Amino acid sequence: MGDPGIVVDALVKTFGSKAAVAGLSFSVEGGEIYGLLGPNGAGKTTTLRVLAGILTPTSGRAVIAGLDVAAHPLEVRRRLGFLTNTTGLYARLTGRELLRYFARLYGLAPAAADARITALVEALDLAPFFERRCEALSTGERQRLSIARAVLHDPTVLILDEPTAGLDVLASRFLRAFVRAERDRGKAVVFSTHYLAEAELLCDRIGLLHHGRLLAEGTPAALRAAAGGAASLEEAFLRLVATHDDPDAIVAEPS
């Protein structure tokens, strides 16, 4: 395994009196895809926003590529690619204008930026719509352009917040293939989703998140075993949640 790309240590993030993340710890190494799995409101998005330096932690810390996120937010952002399901692209810019803007923000020299953009246009097949304004693109096209934006500066860490939400089967498959390829190039990837089947397909390790805490962590197979030999990750998750909420409950899947 490579160097630790991401370390989250006793992370707490509260909004008013509500704790969205309540003492979360995990780490992701280079060349690994870590899935943050949990229902809506479990604290996945908040955790990822803290990792991306968009939110500051209430306590605890997050370290990306050896840098404390709260202390060095700008340096951290230069080393990470952040992608969300909302795929916010500037609607009135074309794909090329958008990538050029971000290339300059990331400090790429013009020649290097152009070379990188050309390579990404080819790798992600952006050419058919690259000169169109983002507002005129389909969901799948937008997602591909967003991926290009997120990896433009060749980050060492990728943070993907439910990137497949709203995508069709083909686009989801394309994205998964891309994530695997990035992992194989040695990147540390955190991938949040509430599609359990997808997590099972893609992730090397999974952290089950519930009410801002980690319920369990391990490979998909280890998680199923920990839940008393559950048949699927979904069943494992349901059992673990039920045990956590009410330790005496016995979860039986009706057959």
Added chain:
Amino acid sequence: MKLHTVRLVAGKELRETLRDRRTLAVMVLFPLVVYPLVSLVTAQVLSARVARVEAHVARIAIAGPPPIVARVRRLLSGADFSLAPVGAAADVAANRVDAFVEVTATPAGRPPAVRVFFDETREDSTTARDRVTQALGAVSGAGCAPPFAVATQGIAPRARMSGYLLSKVLPLVVVVMVMLGAFHPAIDITAGERERGTLETTLSAPIDRNALMAGKVLAVAALAALTGFLNLASMSLTVLEGAHLMANSAPLSIPWVHIAAAFAVIPPTAFLFAAVMVAIGSLARSFKEAQTLLTPVYFLCMAPSLTAALGDFRLDGATAFIPGVNVTLLARDLIVGRAPWGLALAVIASTLMYGLAALALAARLYDSERLFFSDEAGVGLGTWLRQLVAGHRGLGHTAEPDDAPTAGQAMGLYAIACVLLFFVFVPLQSWRLEPGLAISEWGGLLGLTWLYARGRGQRLATVLHLVPPTPPALIGAILIGLSAWVVVGLLAEWIVPAPKEVVAGLRRIVAPTGHDRGMLATLLLMAVTPAICEEALFRGPILRGLRTRFSPAMTAILTGLLFGIYHVDAWRLLPTALLGIALSGIALAADSIIPSMVAHFTNNACVILLARLHADDTASLSRGARLGWLAGGALVFTAGAMLLARSSKTRRDM
């Protein structure tokens, strides 16, 4: 089309719209608060201007056959005139006199001819013309012939005349247009970005907050400046063409050089308004909310320019530093070609400084924490009303004993107080000052605070944060109360000197001549009452509500400003706002409302005592004496502030 369905849809839409409290606030409170406020202040400024013009002594030069000149001199011997021994029409142009009266003898049986030369572009000169024509043209009795045949003649050159015409209209239009130019772009790049879902994308890029906001403000300022340039050019042509058509005369020449010079005002103005609007837009969570927030701000930003344009103030060491007012006056002076370099630079530099301050504020307000999450807390309107009727043990939600009011509730209370002020308190007080004041303060301000507490299901003492202060805090508050009037009063007088009539009017209220009201009654009504009632509202729920959203310093400044504006007096705005900031600082540092009440009482009591003793005429003090007073006051004030700061630190350490 079924009427039933129409009604159903209308009902649902109304319900949804009315549940958006911000829309409701702008729809209802805006016309009730902002318009009366702006119109009251404008009226005050205008009446002060009229008083100033009337108080000006018209400088007149007279020439002609000595016997008739002697008659004219007799008629113009009143206090309104100052007669120069000699003169000519050129003296009017050179601003050595306000009007030149040329008398010529006529054949017997006809009144002598009088020609009054004046400068159309100077208000003192047109006033002098009016006074002279009135004095010389007046008929002494029914059936009598007028003593003189009076004619008038303007002497301003055409270029200056057109500059004058343009200077009356253009500055306001340009400032307003620059603001309008900033309005939509500012919303689009703040709240619009949020709505388009690109905020997260932007924030995940390695841009530091200040650079991001500076870039946004620069873009908005560029668009606003472009709007300003286009409007200035187009309006110049339109106004002059219109004047030409109306006057049916030769076209007025456009002073293009002066208009080009006026362009210099646009970039700093655009920068200031862009920064202010981006800062406000950053607070909003949606396009609609940004519009709701920015519309009142737009009108409030327009008010200084409107006042400056209507009030015809002079650009001087004080007005050059008042935002909005300064750029309007400078644009006017540039168009007529009489702007002094030093003041022009002061205006541009101070406007840029205000812009930078607004930009820094924008960067702070563009807070990702708040932008991603709703901060709406507190009691819903319906619950609040139910509790108001049913009292503490009413239905539904009861605020926790230590629940602070929200910032929204603070502003709501302030708006209600303003509405009451305009439509109830002011009429009551002009009906009869003493009972009117007592009812407004005890029934109005304290009553409003009490109703609010009842609605929340809390005790009044809890809402007021009525807790015993530490002895140092109390002593500090007394020291500040003893010195605030001198520090605040002298500072305000130095920055924005109030007209004499305004000061005299105020003195009549505080210390009526004769024995209309005894000392004790005055102290009760004008020191004890505001110290309790005004503090209850302003340093109670308003201060505590704003504190939930802003830093202590910002809370004190905002509460102080609201307090100053509430006193709807253009001349007292600065001193009351400064006093309000000091009182808010006291309440925050002491973490109790009692010291701010004590300081408020002490301050007002000092002012009343001095007015009674006729020892409050600071204008008659020598410069040295004034500096002495200011230094002494500042010393006592600082001692008080230090005591309070220490008490605040001790409390934190406990």
